[in-house]
Amino acid sequence: MSKKGYIISLGAGKNQVPFLEKISEMGYGIIAVDINPNAIGFGLAEIRIQNSILEPEKIYLLLLKTVLDAPIVGVGLRSFGKAVKTAAFLAEKFRVTHPKLEIIEKFQNKFQLKKELEQNKILIPKQFHWKNISERTKITKELTFPLIQKPIDGDGKKGIKIFHSLSEWKKSNEKNKSGYAEEYIQGKEITVLGFVQGKKFHLVSISDKITTESPPFLEKTHIVPSTSRELAGEVILICNEIIKATGLDDSPFVAEFKVNQRGDIYLIECVPEIGGEFLADALIPNQFKYDYFFNYVKLILGKKISRPKIDWKPKTYSVLNFIIPNQPKTRFIGLKKSKKEVKPFFSVELQKTGASISFDMGNLCRVYASAFDVNALDLEIDKEIIDKEAIFEELDENELESSLY
Secondary structure, three states: OOOOOOOEEOOHHHHHHHHHHHHHHHEEEEEEEOOOOHHHHHHHHOOOEEEEOOHHHHHHHHHOOOOOOOOEEEEOOOOOHHHHHHHHHHHHHHHHOOOOHHHHHHOHHHHHHHHHHHHOOOOOOEEEEOOOOHHHHHHHHHHHOOOOEOOOOOOOOOEEEEEOOOOHHHHHHHOOOEEEEOOOOOOOEEEEEEEEOOOOEEEEEEEEEEEEOOOOOEEEEEEEEEOHHHHHHHHHHHHHHHHHHHOOOEEEEEEEEEEOOOOEEEEEEOOOOOOOOHHHHHHHHHHOOOOOHHHHHHHHHOOOOOOOOOOOOEEEEEEEEEEOOOEEEEEEEEEEEEEOOOOOOOOEEEOOOHHHHHEHHHHHHOEEEEEEEEEEHHHHHHHOOOOOOEEEOOOOHHOOOOOOO
16 A cells, blocks of 8 residues: 555445546555445445445544554545535545535535526526425516426436426426426537636536437537537636635536527536536547546645646547437337447446336436547537447336436
């Protein structure tokens, strides 16, 4: 074991592996925490703690009882949501680099966060929030359609609905005493990844995102870099304004924006997380030859990060595509080779053969992902290319069981 120190990883599942491998490669020891005793990442860790990553106090007590031959020098994670609060708690206890807990908590309540950002002149969709039937009745006259409704602390496209009329919205919310909705902005979607260090946003990537046309708006294609290079300057300014308004520092950062026909850039969501969709794992390293996780480890250690050199007019783009079920409730039978003779630079099966899946699972219902180098001239034609075909069978509603990857 190197005497450089240990880095705590909250989570040891397969999504954590790129992070864990980089920690080990850089000469640090790994303390992995995961509730699953068979988590693949445990094989890379010197110290394994089987526990939920949503129990910060318990993890802290377990660590205090652990005899270490080197200090804890960092806390990191590939997880999302409430697990980020656990990381902030542990970082504070062990006095290592991480955003403060009170700042992380600002990002947990999406409605309140957007309200505060709007006060700082950041463009967001109109928001509607009701805590009881009386408030729900009061906002009825203010609603703007189409309207998108989602959980106030949701993630991964779960629980998203869209309404095109007041009667439709009223019928759906008869039993919902509280809720959160916002104006549905139609336009191009982009995803922004970066790091915050020295209280400044450092851009890593802007990518185009293509989703299904109806709820839950599953993400089916990502293109790196974005074909809308003219947006880069303004997007960086907006991200810096978000950082200034929230006080976020020493953190990964991911934001989703929508751009309407007039070119107005609306913030849809932002979180102090690495983000998924294999952008950091596959697309960014392939397109920019940039080691995202090497720089993430440097970030949590308090060391100076580097930024990629982005060619906004590349000869080839990195394109990632997902296979989405062909109906809302189905069973995944398996994959077969596509008729197209194409070879991906990255591919992964997301569901096990025989899994019962539903659109209610959000992005978790997707069964396969693969990424390709696509010539700039052929991008419009080949942007939804895939090397596999999926086989599904109709599923009786009573058979449906949740299946998470």
